[in-house]
Amino acid sequence: MKDYLDLDPQVAEEPKELRTEVMTLNVGPQHPSTHGVLRVVVTLSGEEVLDLVPHIGYLHTGFEKNMENRTYTQVITYTPRMDYLHSFAHDLAYALAVERLVGAVVPPRAQTIRIILNELSRLASHLVFLGTGLLDLGALTPFFYAFREREAILDLFEWVTGQRFHHNYIRIGGVKEDLPEEFVPELKKLLQVLPHRIDEYEALFAESPIFYERARGVGVIPPEVAIHLGLTGGSLRASGVNYDVRKAYPYAGYDTYQFEVPLGEHGDVFDRMLIRIREMRESVKIIKQALERLEPGPVRDPNPQITPPPRHLLETSMEAVIYHFKHYTEGFHPPKGEVYVPTESARGELGYYIVSDGGSMPYRVKVRAPSFVNLQSLPYACKGEQVADMVAIIASLDPVMGDVDR
Secondary structure (H helix, E strand, O other): OOOHHHHOHHHHOOOOOOOOOEEEEEEOOOOHHHOOOOEEEEEEEOOEEEEEEEEOOOOOOOHHHHHOOOOOOHHHHOHHHOOOOOHHHHHHHHHHHHHHHHOOOOOHHHHHHHHHHHHHHHHHHHHHHHHHHHHHOOOOHHHHHHHHHHHHHHHHHHHHHOOOOOOOOEEOOEEOOOOOOOHHHHHHHHHHHHHHHHHHHHHHHOOOHHHHHHHOOOOOOOHHHHHHHOOOOHHHHOOOOOOOHHHHOOOOOHHHOOOOOOOOOOOOHHHHHHHHHHHHHHHHHHHHHHHHOOOOOOOEOOOOOOOOOOHHHHHOOHHHHHHHHHHHHOOOOOOOEEEEEEEEEOOEEEEEEEEEOOOOOOOEEEEEOHHHHHHHHHHHHHOOOEHHHHHHHHHHHOOOHHHHHO
16 A cells, blocks of 8 residues: 555645634534523634623513513512512512502511521522532533532422412512412431531532533733622622622611621632522522521511402402502502612522502513623623633623513
């Protein structure tokens, strides 16, 4: 058999100068690594990202405009669908805004229940973040570990609200109904296990040399850039900026709880992942404190103009029948005014701006959604990185597309 070089003498010549071309690719909108229907137009030189433009709008639902055509009570059915991973955050933020408009008084037991469910929902959201974020990097095992505990949390939600998603449980002036008897004992069992399991999550990725090489120094966002871009939540605190709405502008009684605000140092993918782990430990700490102060008592504002009367009164009181009928057909009428209430969701600052014209429906609803604002940091974080690292950077920002398009 003849030698290969004898068959093609050109192969033995000096190689000619290579010519590279810039290439533009679409990633998404149907792609698992975009964590939703996000389209990313990437300009590449080989494997290096030269430019990146996120395109949104593929999940646009018009929730804000729909809210302006529903009574204040009916709007509760829309709020959890924007951030379906931390839905209690939207329920709570909206309820707090309307309660400030109407001057509702939330009973202490209802406040405590809200804190417990909101922090449990934050834990469930962070578990999805960790499981899917590491799955994007090829780590399959942590996904199953994270979803094991998340299923236990969703079981608790199902006992309380009847739903695993879109709970419709937090109401104006309190919560829908009291906790079932089995909730607290089962929650205490989960809290005994969670600290050990959180240590497992950290050992699975933070101590992994492979993950360290893939995440440390990747997608760095300096603190001044993070502030300029409007980053909030864990993505901002990973850059070393100490801003948590629960501390800066306390709401729902968070100022009475003892917890720390974890901070990062480098603002890279590694810190953004690690911050969520540390936040989970703080959420467990808050829930334990809430259980200690969970005293018996009412769970709704007794004002009949805000809260419909109990069903047993409808059999003996004509006034109760009237209030019940007007509440569900017309709703209540907050005074004219406007209000903005910021809260801290799993993704950052979540705020509801509501304008009342004195009618039974909001005149204007505008949601300050953290995923929408955080997403604009993606081009800065990805430029100069490898295309494979772009997947890790998107995951580290933890976007929920329902929270973006609204």
